[in-house]
Amino acid sequence: MTTANGLIQSRVEAWQKTHFRPLRNLAAAAATDIYSEAKFDGRVMSQEQFIAYCRELRAGDKLLPVQTVVVHHTATAESSYVNQTLTQTLRNFWNYYRRTKGWSGGPHSLIMSREPGIGLLNSLLYDGIHCAGNNTNSRGGEVCGNFTSVLPSGHLLDNAVVFFAGTLYAGKMTIDALKYHRMYGGTACPGNKLVANWAWFKGLVSAKLDEIIASETPPDPPDPTLEERVTELEGQVSALDESVTMLEDRVAALEGAVANLAAWQTTADSRIVSLESWREEREPDGK
Numbered sequence: 001m002t003t004a005n006g007l008i009q010s011r012v013e014a015w016q017k018t019h020f021r022p023l024r025n026l027a028a029a030a031a032t033d034i035y036s037e038a039k040f041d042g043r044v045m046s047q048e049q050f051i052a053y054c055r056e057l058r059a060g061d062k063l064l065p066v067q068t069v070v071v072h073h074t075a076t077a078e079s080s081y082v083n084q085t086l087t088q089t090l091r092n093f094w095n096y097y098r099r100t101k102g103w104s105g106g107p108h109s110l111i112m113s114r115e116p117g118i119g120l121l122n123s124l125l126y127d128g129i130h131c132a133g134n135n136t137n138s139r140g141g142e143v144c145g146n147f148t149s150v151l152p153s154g155h156l157l158d159n160a161v162v163f164f165a166g167t168l169y170a171g172k173m174t175i176d177a178l179k180y181h182r183m184y185g186g187t188a189c190p191g192n193k194l195v196a197n198w199a200w201f202k203g204l205v206s207a208k209l210d211e212i213i214a215s216e217t218p219p220d221p222p223d224p225t226l227e228e229r230v231t232e233l234e235g236q237v238s239a240l241d242e243s244v245t246m247l248e249d250r251v252a253a254l255e256g257a258v259a260n261l262a263a264w265q266t267t268a269d270s271r272i273v274s275l276e277s278w279r280e281e282r283e284p285d286g287k
């Protein structure tokens with residue numbers, strides 16, 4: 001026999017099955033998608049702009065959990081997308097990772113030879129997808145080109161060096177945090193030639209990291225504390241006291257000189273009187 005409660009319960013369960021669960025799954029999928037889209041940066045920066053951005057990130061400790069920065073190559077020549085703006089290229093790459101591959105993110109930068117040439121793909125604020133087994137607390141930059149038999153050069157090399165040095169700087173990492181994809185296995189990335197010349201590339205990034213650190217503007221000196229200001233004022237008062245004492249000494253010295261002069265004049269007057277009386281004695285009646 002079906003009770004009223006049982007009837008209600010079965011209706012609720014049926015409703016959950018037909019309406020609530022699909023809605024909930026849809027909402028969860030949408031939330032995941034929105035979150036992934038929020039990870040897309042899409043900005044293109046010059047070397048100067050990127051270094052300035054890295055200074056902001058460093059000042060806010062925004063990249064502190066990050067422990068490695070990984071070098072990749074795209075394995076395709078930059079000329080294959082040279083007819084697009086870098087902004088379009090960034091969107092195309094993002095769509096490829098998100099839609100075609102179905103990843104929740106991508107590498108953090110696409111580095112090209114043009115100026116400005118540092119494209120930000122997956123926000124540096126979030127972990128991306130670029131290095132299987134090492135995506136947590138790592139950041140990855142893809143240098144456009146294939147470095148199996150050639151090395152990056154010119155603007156491309158300069159932009160790459162700035163991206164990797166800037167990201168290390170932003171996360172307060174040392175040069176030892178710089179890695180290349182093949183260190184984690186299962187790939188030819190970033191190409192035999194670049195791997196064979198790793199010490200050279202790492203040296204360039206290290207020098208740039210030192211340069212970025214050396215060009216930090218020194219912080220403003222802190223405002224003096226109340227105690228320091230009181231000490232400073234006391235010093236000024238003490239200097240004034242010394243000046244007053246010196247002036248008093250000089251006044252006393254001058255007064256002494258005036259008294260000497262007065263005494264000298266009195267002596268001179270009395271001598272004149274003596275001389276006059278002596279003359280009168282010698283020449284009575286004015287003769």
Ligand SMILES: [Zn+2]
Binds near residue numbers: 071181187190
């Ligand atoms: Zn790679």
